[in-house]
Amino acid sequence: MDLKSQINIEKLPRHIAIIMDGNGRWAKQHGKPRVFGHRNGVTAVRETTEAAAELGVEYLTLYAFSTENWNRPKLEVSALMRLLVDTLHKEIETLNKNDIRLQAIGDITKLPGSTYKALLEGIENTKDNKRMTLVLALNYSSKWEIMEASRRLAQQVEAGVLRPEEIDEEIFAGALNTSGMPDPELLIRTSGETRLSNFLLWQVAYAELYFTPIFWPDFRKENFYTAIIDFQQRERRFGKISEQLVQ
Ligand code: IPE
Ligand code: IPE
Ligand code: MG
Numbered sequence: 001m002d003l004k005s006q007i008n009i010e011k012l013p014r015h016i017a018i019i020m021d022g023n024g025r026w027a028k029q030h031g032k033p034r035v036f037g038h039r040n041g042v043t044a045v046r047e048t049t050e051a052a053a054e055l056g057v058e059y060l061t062l063y064a065f066s067t068e069n070w071n072r073p074k075l076e077v078s079a080l081m082r083l084l085v086d087t088l089h090k091e092i093e094t095l096n097k098n099d100i101r102l103q104a105i106g107d108i109t110k111l112p113g114s115t116y117k118a119l120l121e122g123i124e125n126t127k128d129n130k131r132m133t134l135v136l137a138l139n140y141s142s143k144w145e146i147m148e149a150s151r152r153l154a155q156q157v158e159a160g161v162l163r164p165e166e167i168d169e170e171i172f173a174g175a176l177n178t179s180g181m182p183d184p185e186l187l188i189r190t191s192g193e194t195r196l197s198n199f200l201l202w203q204v205a206y207a208e209l210y211f212t213p214i215f216w217p218d219f220r221k222e223n224f225y226t227a228i229i230d231f232q233q234r235e236r237r238f239g240k241i242s243e244q245l246v247q
Helices: 022-027 034-055 066-071 074-097 113-125 144-159 168-175 220-231
Strands: 017-018 059-066 100-105 132-140 186-189 210-212
Touching: 022 034, 022 168, 034 066, 034 074, 034 132, 034 144, 034 220, 059 074, 066 074, 066 132, 074 100, 100 113, 100 220, 113 132, 113 168, 132 144, 144 168
Parallel strands: 017 059, 017 186, 059 132, 100 132, 186 210
Antiparallel strands: none
16 A cells, blocks of 8 residues: 555644755765755755645644754855755745745844845745645754743833733743744654754654654655654653543
8 A cells, every 4th residue: 555545634743844854964975065965955845845735734844954054164054045045936936836835934034135035035925825834944943932932022021011920831832933833743854863953842842753764865755654654653642641542
């Protein structure tokens, strides 16, 4: 039986987040510079986005550039930023055709001007699309996001529009970049690394984590389906015991 038909559409995660990792090692394996890996990673982005939209996933968040990634060699960073601009320009039409809305999380104002501009254009041009939301995490750092949220709430308290005792999980989540989005139920990381690397720390509090040794440029629809099937076989207990869960 093919993988796709093994997925229970009734129990699909509403939000899937992916740490796309392993581009550099993939390139090395092929005897090529790291940028070659990033370029080939775009195919995996396309495949995954298409697969998620076809299945009916509501939100797909892709970790594309972390705040820590600025520490990479200058040439790699500038190549990544250029690749982002090119990819955004090329793919917006496809996103529109597939009714996919683009959004971003992270400190995007600090991106180079051309990247920021391409991103804002992409967001604006797809804003009315309804089928799925594709969220790009760019210059994203979860600790930064949590800090910013705390600062914003503190300012509201100072301005007298919020009382400290009113701050609950809902209000705090509403001050994060992901405000209005459901928390990811499934987090996938490729390349065999088993860490979160400052990604969505608040939001993945109860997510199922799925690690695969596959390098991101090799990630295809079948690998995405396999992750969802694995997710659907898990028992999500949320602190309760097995017997308390209604089937
Ligand atoms: C992930 O691949 C892409 C980005 C972080 C932008 P890497 O570039 O981290 O690849 P590895 O981990 O060095 O193989
Ligand atoms: C995490 O990957 C960031 C992205 C996928 C964009 P890294 O490859 O930068 O993570 P670390 O530094 O190895 O943890
Ligand atoms: Mg990496």
